[in-house]
Amino acid sequence: MSAVAEQAAGRQEVPSSVSTTTAWQRLSARIIWADLAISVLSVLPAAAAIVFFDGDTTGGQLWPLIGLAVVGVVGAIFDVMRWTYTRFRITETFVELKTGVIWRQHRSIQRDRIRSVDTAAKLRHRLARMRVVNIGAGQQAATGESALSLDALSAADALALQNELHKDAALPGDTSETTSDDGHQSPAAQHCNEPVRVLARFEPSWFIYNMFNIWAYVLALGLGWGSLWLVSSVGFDLYGFLARLLDWESIGLAGSVLIAVVGVGAFGAVGLGVLYFTENWNLELARVSGRDGTMLRTRKGLFTRREIIRDESxxxxxxxxxxxxxxxxxxxxxxxxxxxxxxxxxxxxxxxxxxxxxxxxxxxxxxxxxxxxxxxxxxxxSHPCRALWRRLWWATLFAVVIGAALTVLAVTGVIPYQAIWGVLIVWPLCLLAALVAYRxxxxxxxxxxxxxxxxxxxxxxxxxxxxxxxxxxxxxxxxxxxxxxxxxxxxxxxxxxxxxxxxxxxxxxxxxxxxxxxxxxxxxxxxxxxxxxxxxxxxxxxxxxxx
Known part of the structure; x- marks a missing residue:
């Protein structure tokens, strides 16, 4: 009989598929059907293009679509193999995972060392009612460690797995003290008898704070490059269209660079704004009852839904x-x-x-x-004024080094001598940075x-x-x-x-x-x-x- 087969007060019954057992279990078979649908959808554009061009691939326009189809089919095949060779089980003391085709891995985490049980769902997982469950034990990426990832379980089984790994959760009304394994008492322990308390929700107006970022240019260049080869595959010359859009010779080099910087930045800013909505849609930060007291739970995402739970102790x-x-x-x-x-x-x-x-x-x-x-x-x-003097010293030293470098480049003929006067711009900027750092x-x-x-x-x-x-x-x-x-x-x-x-x-x-x-x-x-x-x-x- 399953260890969680009985109904506990105020607790959901856990399906036998993820119950505490010594039997090895598979991931959800729905992943196969989802990958089959993805492989078919990835082939359709190439097939339609071949029919449209009557099989003519001499121009090279179809190769990107064919490559996309190959990537989709190969990815689906690898996912099917991963499902075939992946097993997991939840015992009374361990969570174990076996995976790998050529290199087999058998990893385990003690249940009393589990620090997080987070779920995520990309669009394909949500359409197939599946979830990815990440089980962590305070791992550090710098040391090559990673969480156990179960990709993917059905939505019901993922929720049941969370309940199983948190089945010792403190129920509402439990006023036991919250103490971590280093003897630390969390100030949030006083809230362990509270119901769910929402601390923050999604704010649409915050998109303005997330639009202006250096990553806007990276995003714009990536999207621009992808759009260029995508439209070129159907015979549309995007570069030529942009070249004919304005009289670039009359605008001049400086004007062209300014238009490009502003245009690319605006395009990237809009992309970051859209990204803010997709990543943080329906955000909810809440304090909920947890295993040893209270948990800080974050839920967010439009296409990819994520849930992060942090132990407040x-x-x-x-x-x-x-x-x-x-x-x-x-x-x-x-x-x-x-x-x-x-x-x-x-x-x-x-x-x-x-x-x-x-x-x-x-x-x-x-x-x-x-x-x-x-x-x-x-x-x-505030800190003493001597801290400002230290920063002013370093700012001046930096300006001197820049001036010396410009002088050497001017003497060797790399740059004109007039460029040395640039240090008169660098030095005040460095002094201003020193003042900002001091404040x-x-x-x-x-x-x-x-x-x-x-x-x-x-x-x-x-x-x-x-x-x-x-x-x-x-x-x-x-x-x-x-x-x-x-x-x-x-x-x-x-x-x-x-x-x-x-x-x-x-x-x-x-x-x-x-x-x-x-x-x-x-x-x-x-x-x-x-x-x-x-x-x-x-x-x-x-x-x-x-x-």
Whole structure:
């Protein structure tokens, strides 16, 4: 009898196809029919073109369509082989997956080490009522690890599998404490007895924040190249049409370049706007009851529907970053600092909402942290003016290097001597960048969090739980030592692993380090009275934990 065959109170019955068993199971056979339909659809354009051109392929127009048909058929064949040689099973202690034709792999994850069970569905999966289930255990792409991916299960079996792997979930009303395996108590544990609480929904007006990006040109060039060979396959000369559209000789080279940059950028911006709607359609960020307390769940997507679930007991903080070119719009990227997620995944599972206005990002990030006082809305302490001098020194040095390089190129005849005057443009821009970088600096410590802000190209405000700080690193360069500055880094097992508060005053850096990680540095400071005296602190003050 299945371990989950009985109906639990408030819980859905799990089909036997994904129940806890020692028998190996297959993926959904619907994938075969979906791939068969894809292979037929990929062949149709080439077949229609052959009929249209009466079999004439001498012009080479049909080869792209024939190549598309070959890719579709070969992909379908590989998917059928993958289905044939793939097996999985869910036991009481393990999730196991066997796959591969030539190179066989047998992978397993202990169920008590599972950190995420996410689902995704591309358009073909949704039409066939299938889902892709990704089971992760805090893997890191940098080490070559990956989640177990079941591609694909029926929608009902995918939901049942999620229930099976989370069958120990805390039911509403369960007020047990939420503690991770490193002994960390999440502030979100107080919400474990709440029903589903929606923190953010899809905002159509945010498309304006996601249209202006350097990737607009990459997208436009990719779409333009694809459109060029696609229309050329039916005999339409797109390049010639554009060449006859305007009198490019009378416009001149500069005007032509300007029109091309603006046109390509506008085309790419529209593409990014459409991409925003397709990726984030019907977005919902909600706090739901989970296995050990509460879970942060994201659902989004129009053609490809994705669901990401994050265990809030593993969330150690949040970060709001503002790209420099979009800072005037108030555009912000919002993500959580958590363990158990691949920070380098293309899907960016740490991002909780798409790029949007800063005020809204602060409100959502504060709600996720569950703090009484939103740490993102606090006024931060400024850094000393010596930090600005350090940046001005580096800006001037950079301008000098650029000027020296231009001089060498002018002497060797590569560029005209007039180009050396370009350093008069570079130097003020560097000084302005130094001022912007200095204005970004800030830090503060409140009862539960360490708040740090820095960055030129990407101004990031990081809020990290004090109890999550595992290591404190204090370092100073030669120039910092001369200016009496230090950089304090708070290291943690979550997110990027470490977050910096650069160019703090030397007298404040040790006290900041002591308060950032209560009790962590006390044995070292208390054992060295000289270190405390150097910073103007008494031995009692240096060795005491801050309240």
């Amino acid at each position: 593993r969330i150690r903080g949040a970060q709001i970053s503002q790209p420099v070119l979009w800072r005037w719009m108030g555009a912000s990227d919002t993500s959580v600092i958590t363990t158990g997620l691949d920070q380098w995944a293309a899907s960016d599972p740490a991002a909780i909402i798409p790029r949007g206005p800063r005020k809204r990002a602060q409100a959502v990030a504060g709600a996720v942290l569950g703090a009484t006082e939103n740490p993102f809305e606090l006024d931060l302490h 970004a600096l800030g830090h503060k410590i409140n009862e539960n969090y360490v708040i740090m802000r820095s960055g030129l190209l990407n101004r990031a405000t990081t809020v990290l739980e004090r109890s999550a700080v595992s290591t404190i690193v204090i370092r100073e360069s030669v120039l910092q030592r001369w200016l009496k500055l230090r950089t304090v880094s708070a290291m943690t097992a979550a997110g990027d692993g470490g977050y910096d508060a650069p160019d703090m005053d030397r007298l404040d850096s040790l006290q900041f380090a002591l308060e950032a990680a209560p009790g962590l540095l006390d044995p070292f400071v208390a054992a060295s009275h000289g270190l405390a005296d150097e910073h103007g602190l008494s031995a009692t003050k240096a060795g005491a934990s801050p309240s």
